[in-house]
Amino acid sequence: MDNTLLQDPNAEQAAYWNGRVGQRWTNRQDFMDAVLAPISSAVLDRAAAAPGEHVIDIGCGCGATSLELAQRVGPSGRVLGVDISQPMLARARQRTPQGAQLAFEITDATIYPFAAGETDLLFSRFGVMFFAQPVQSFANLRTALRPGGRLVFVCWREPRLNPWLVLPVQAAYQHVPKLPEMSPEDPGPFSFATPDRVRRILDAAGFGAVTMEPRDFTLDLANGQGLDAALENALEIGPASRALDGQPAELQLAAQHAIRAALAAQQVGQSVPLGAAVWMVSASNGV
Ligand SMILES: C[S@@+](CC[C@H](N)C(=O)[O-])C[C@H]1O[C@@H](n2cnc3c(N)ncnc32)[C@H](O)[C@@H]1O
Numbered sequence: 555m556d557n558t559l560l561q562d563p564n565a566e567q568a569a570y571w572n573g574r575v576g577q578r579w580t581n582r583q584d585f586m587d588a589v590l591a592p593i594s595s596a597v598l599d600r601a602a603a604a605p606g607e608h609v610i611d612i613g614c615g616c617g618a619t620s621l622e623l624a625q626r627v628g629p630s631g632r633v634l635g636v637d638i639s640q641p642m643l644a645r646a647r648q649r650t651p652q653g654a655q656l657a658f659e660i661t662d663a664t665i666y667p668f669a670a671g672e673t674d675l676l677f678s679r680f681g682v683m684f685f686a687q688p689v690q691s692f693a694n695l696r697t698a699l700r701p702g703g704r705l706v707f708v709c710w711r712e713p714r715l716n717p718w719l720v721l722p723v724q725a726a727y728q729h730v731p732k733l734p735e736m737s738p739e740d741p742g743p744f745s746f747a748t749p750d751r752v753r754r755i756l757d758a759a760g761f762g763a764v765t766m767e768p769r770d771f772t773l774d775l776a777n778g779q780g781l782d783a784a785l786e787n788a789l790e791i792g793p794a795s796r797a798l799d800g801q802p803a804e805l806q807l808a809a810q811h812a813i814r815a816a817l818a819a820q821q822v823g824q825s826v827p828l829g830a831a832v833w834m835v836s837a838s839n840g841v
Contacts, residue, residue: 563686564638564662567741571639571684574799578790580641583616585787588777590618590679593708593832596769597679598622600834601706606630607674610698612663612707613637613681617646617656623677624656631655636663637681664691668698678707684741692759699839705761706836709746711768715831718773719743722794725816726809730801733793752835761837769832775817776826784817784826785810 570576579586587594598619603609603626611620614635624633635658637643643660650656659666664685676695685691692705699705713720723733736742738751746752749766756764776784788794794813798806817826 564664564684564741567684567686568638568662571637571642576639576641578795579639580616580645582787582790583618583642583645585777585783586791587616587618589773589775589787592771592773593769593830594619594622594679596771597677597706597708597834598626600836601675601677601704603627603631603675603677608672609633609675609677610668610673610695611635611681612676612678612695613684614646614658614678615639615642615681617643617649617658619677619679620646620656620658621649621654624650624654627655629655633657634659636661636666638662664694666694668695670697671700673698674700674703676703676705676707680708680710680743682707683709683743683745686741688745688755689758692755692761696760696839701840703839704836705756705838706834708832708834709752710743711831711833712747713744715770715829718775718828718830719792721816721820721828722788722792722813723797725812726794726797728812729805729808730797733797746833746835749833752833756835756837760839762840764835764837767834769834771830771832772827773830774825774827776821776824778824780824781814781818781821781826784821785814788813788817 603623605628607627609623614620614637617635620633620635633656635646643658646658710716753764798809820826
């Protein structure tokens with residue numbers, strides 16, 4: 555990654571998403587896209603990208619939503635996916651059909667010099683909660699929006715409302731130490747769980763008409779492929795994988811058994827359906 559496009563406070567996140575975690579997301583791209591599909595459809599419908607529109611997909615990762623957005627804006631529109639993760643963006647580029655009106659930039663969205671005022675829609679599926687200085691990041695993103703342009707993203711609500719993410723790690727805690735407590739201001743998956751904080755950030759970045767709609771989903775952690783698939787996913791993505799990283803082999807094994815038992819208790823046929831809770835956030839530029 556070009557270091558001139560990396561804002562220092564986000565260096566830790568850049569290392570995180572370019573290391574083992576980014577590689578795991580890349581390896582599991584198909585599976586994760588299938589698990590997250592119900593949320594994707596809902597946020598894409600909410601964003602209502604129309605033919606001819608210019609869109610930026612923030613923290614686009616392996617590009618699932620960028621590809622969907624490109625289909626929606628059609629040949630007269632344009633989509634730019636931005637992300638700090640080299641492996642994830644390489645996967646996004648690999649998936650892009652020839653001739654699609656879709657480009658990707660490896661960059662920190664906080665400081666990327668977006669073309670001013672040309673974008674109709676700033677969009678994100680879980681890619682905006684990792685900024686160390688979110689007001690600065692959103693203010694920079696807003697420079698890309700035309701007057702009256704819109705921001706639409708989805709982010710997680712509190713951990714206790716998201717068993718699909720926390721049930722495995724809670725089971726793991728029977729055997730491995732707890733992950734360090736995060737402050738509500740620390741970048742991370744739950745950093746936008748509190749509506750007051752999100753509104754404060756978006757207000758300070760100059761957005762108006764902020765709305766936050768709570769939505770509940772059931773996600774199949776097994777993606778219809780049985781208990782082993784759900785276990786494998788929990789061990790690769792999310793807080794359980796982080797809690798097990800670097801632990802002695804016997805503790806990892808014991809934690810894996812505990813996670814398996816917790817997931818088995820939720821199993822229905824070949825699925826492991828678990829609750830997920832998000833905010834659908836929208837805002838506008840200057841209204
Ligand atoms: C949870 S992943 C979501 C990826 C993708 N939107 C999806 O739903 O599959 C978060 C993404 O945000 C990206 N990200 C984190 N901080 C960023 C920053 N400052 N600028 C651009 N992307 C960033 C990460 O590299 C990662 O791809």
